[in-house]
Amino acid sequence: MTQAAPNLTAAEKKALKAQAHGLDPVVLIGDKGLTANVIKEIDMNLNAHGLIKVRVAGDDREARLEYAQAICDDTGAALVQHIGKLLVLYRPQPAEVLAAKAKPAPRKPKAPRMTKRQHNARD
Structure with a gap:
């Protein structure tokens, strides 16, 4: 499951942030924290989409940063933002x-649509 995280340039990060702006979070890290099942779900979504958002419940900023580092280490993903x-x-x-x-x-292209008049004239 572990891969080398891609090194992103500032321009690549900027482009990825723009792409991610309209995305909704696909994974939620809840009160139980970062479990093996959550890592598996994140890995599956990264395979399917490549760029994802993850929402972290809780107010502890340090815990969120630790989760981000652990996710990147386990899945080989890069933290964009x-x-x-x-x-x-x-x-x-x-x-x-x-x-x-x-x-x-x-x-295959469809036949052109006919108006009511053209259809009646055909009969």
């Missing part, structure tokens, strides 16, 4: 996931 109770994490998606997301073949 820590703002309030939200953590923005990024890890490049595996090649097989990206291949599965490739665009499907284009659809």
Whole structure:
């Protein structure tokens, strides 16, 4: 599960922050803290999305920073942003996931729509 965390430049972090702005948190770290199941869920969402938000319950800033460091160490993700109770994490998606997301073949074009008058004239 552990991978090397990607080194992000300032420009890459800025672009990722812009992409993450409209995202909703997909994982919540609750009162029980950072458990193995939470790490597993974060890893699964990083595989699926690449860029995720994680909400941390609790008011202790130091605990949130420790959680962020532990998540990055365990999953190989990079911390893009820590703002309030939200953590923005990024890890490049595996090649097989990206291949599965490739665009499907284009659809066959439909026939042009007919007006009521054109339809009645055809009869």
